[in-house]
Amino acid sequence: MNQLKSVRTVDNGGHQSESWTREPPAIVSSLFKGGAGLIAVLTVLFLVVPLVWLCLWPTADDLKEAAFSSMLWDAMKISFITSTLSTFLVICFGGVLAFMLARYQFRGKMIVDTLVDLPMVLPPMVTGLALLILFGRNGPLGNWLWNHGMALPFTVTAVVIAQVFVSLPFFIRAARAGFESVDRRLETASLLLGASKARTFIKITVPLVWPTLLAGAILAWARCLGEFGATIVFAGNFQGVTQTMPLAIFEALQANLGVAIALSIVLLFVSFCLVMLLKFVIGGAGVTHS
Amino acid sequence: MRSIRTIVMSLLLLGSMASNSHAEEQVLVVSAATSLQDSFIEAGKLFEHDHPGTRIAFNFASSNQLFSQIEQGAPVDVFASADMSLLKRLEDKSTITESSILARNKLIVIVSNLSRMNINGLGDLKKKGVRIILAGNQVPAGRYARQILQKADQTGSFGPDYNSLVLHNIVSEEPDLRMVAMKIAFGEADAGIVYVSDAGGDVGNKLKTIAIADNLNVLMEYDVAIIKSSAHPAMAKSFYDLLLSPKGQEILIKGGLLPAQTK
Numbered sequence: 001m002n003q004l005k006s007v008r009t010v011d012n013g014g015h016q017s018e019s020w021t022r023e024p025p026a027i028v029s030s031l032f033k034g035g036a037g038l039i040a041v042l043t044v045l046f047l048v049v050p051l052v053w054l055c056l057w058p059t060a061d062d063l064k065e066a067a068f069s070s071m072l073w074d075a076m077k078i079s080f081i082t083s084t085l086s087t088f089l090v091i092c093f094g095g096v097l098a099f100m101l102a103r104y105q106f107r108g109k110m111i112v113d114t115l116v117d118l119p120m121v122l123p124p125m126v127t128g129l130a131l132l133i134l135f136g137r138n139g140p141l142g143n144w145l146w147n148h149g150m151a152l153p154f155t156v157t158a159v160v161i162a163q164v165f166v167s168l169p170f171f172i173r174a175a176r177a178g179f180e181s182v183d184r185r186l187e188t189a190s191l192l193l194g195a196s197k198a199r200t201f202i203k204i205t206v207p208l209v210w211p212t213l214l215a216g217a218i219l220a221w222a223r224c225l226g227e228f229g230a231t232i233v234f235a236g237n238f239q240g241v242t243q244t245m246p247l248a249i250f251e252a253l254q255a256n257l258g259v260a261i262a263l264s265i266v267l268l269f270v271s272f273c274l275v276m277l278l279k280f281v282i283g284g285a286g287v288t289h290s
Numbered sequence: 291m292r293s294i295r296t297i298v299m300s301l302l303l304l305g306s307m308a309s310n311s312h313a314e315e316q317v318l319v320v321s322a323a324t325s326l327q328d329s330f331i332e333a334g335k336l337f338e339h340d341h342p343g344t345r346i347a348f349n350f351a352s353s354n355q356l357f358s359q360i361e362q363g364a365p366v367d368v369f370a371s372a373d374m375s376l377l378k379r380l381e382d383k384s385t386i387t388e389s390s391i392l393a394r395n396k397l398i399v400i401v402s403n404l405s406r407m408n409i410n411g412l413g414d415l416k417k418k419g420v421r422i423i424l425a426g427n428q429v430p431a432g433r434y435a436r437q438i439l440q441k442a443d444q445t446g447s448f449g450p451d452y453n454s455l456v457l458h459n460i461v462s463e464e465p466d467l468r469m470v471a472m473k474i475a476f477g478e479a480d481a482g483i484v485y486v487s488d489a490g491g492d493v494g495n496k497l498k499t500i501a502i503a504d505n506l507n508v509l510m511e512y513d514v515a516i517i518k519s520s521a522h523p524a525m526a527k528s529f530y531d532l533l534l535s536p537k538g539q540e541i542l543i544k545g546g547l548l549p550a551q552t553k
Contacts, residue, residue: 136477
């Protein structure tokens with residue numbers, strides 16, 4: 001009963017994985033299931049309870065004040081426009097890089113791979129500072145731009161640059177895993193049947209990796225929406241220009257905790273609805289998100 | 291299995307380190323407005339030197355953030371605020387046992403050495419194309435800066451629409467004055483209005499300062515208070531006394547502040 005047996009699986013990408021399984025006595029099995037269930041419930045509670053409490057905290061007046069502030073609507077507009085644009089750029093540029101990392105072998109690939117992940121561990125404030133000293137007036141790139149009559153800091157372009165920088169790794173990671181998991185035989189078949197490379201990519205590869213790309217894009221979009229540190233340092237804070245939702249929440253926090261929390265709830269709610277809607281639409285189109 | 295054991299061992303080790311390291315030390319928590327940072331660290335060193343076995347843990351942030359933390363029950367012993375209204379609010383809820391004016395500060399105009407605009411006074415801030423950064427309206431210093439512009443407008447000597455012309459030149463509202471001073475030092479904007487105490491330090495040689503006349507200026511007060519729920523009231527009181535003593539005041543003046551007592 002406690003015999004160990006080796007299960008070896010080979011997936012489509014040619015990767016091998018090995019796992020050891022054994023069949024435990026029934027009592028151990030049910031104890032294990034019970035324990036796992038308890039941990040799962042605790043984990044969900046840990047994630048959900050603070051958010052529920054956040055939603056219950058503000059008074060009706062706080063909510064009203066937040067809902068009628070011009071700050072909220074300006075910030076919502078800026079946030080959704082910039083994070084959507086940033087996500088689009090991330091998909092275009094990150095998608096190409098992810099494909100290359102998944103399909104091609106080249107010298108220094110490991111290094112590129114690690115470098116691409118770095119923005120994830122960098123505190124966003126530091127990212128903002130790095131962008132400021134590069135694209136700022138004294139920076140090598142900023143100086144050139146300045147001499148051509150352009151200044152990035154305090155513009156909406158700076159907001160997008162900051163968001164793209166911090167969210168790229170999230171998308172690249174997901175997209176790369178997606179491209180790696182595609183069954184190459186399907187692409188080969190398509191090519192052998194006479195389809196062009198571009199047609200094969202659009203008709204075979206993209207539909208296969210679509211769920212992963214979508215998951216990566218949602219992750220990147222969410223990261224853009226929540227971006228604060230890099231934005232406030234690099235792009236500054238001005239209502240209607242560079243003030244995104246997190247910046248508006250931070251500003252409100254300095255005057256009225258209740259209003260700040262009310263703004264956060266609006267952001268939380270709208271984001272939740274959008275992501276749900278997106279998953280629903282994609283799910284309805286016949287592609288299931290695994 | 292081995293890796294699990296390693297993880298458990300290191301967790302235990304970390305736990306024991308955390309509980310042992312400061313067992314005999316008393317930790318005094320001091321929340322202070324960011325603009326007091328340099329002076330307070332120096333005063334803290336002096337205090338720790340005079341009171342062996344005591345360590346001061348500083349918590350520097352905007353006065354409003356610190357206020358929210360105290361309101362939410364953060365274990366703070368001494369609070370130094372740059373916003374006079376906050377202490378009043380704590381007093382009303384009897385959260386503090388004792389309070390006093392700590393120091394005063396004035397606002398000045400700073401101009402970036404990299405600026406190509408010709409800015410020689412408050413009046414030049416309205417010129418077209420001048421890029422101005424102020425602290426946000428929620429920050430006391432940001433409010434005071436706007437009050438100065440309004441007062442200047444009312445004197446009539448700065449021309450029609452002075453206030454709105456200057457406000458129109460604002461490119462960013464920063465969360466604190468340190469960011470205002472830093473970005474102007476970098477040359478990202480031409481000018482801004484900050485406290486005298488923010489125009490020194492590492493940005494001092496990258497900025498030109500222009501005084502603001504006393505009749506327009508806002509003389510602002512820093513207040514210091516002992517929090518009622520302090521776990522070390524006696525220790526909190528002696529740090530409080532140190533700050534108000536001639537020695538403490540000297541440190542604050544060295545940091546660019548004006549003394550609490552005007553002679």
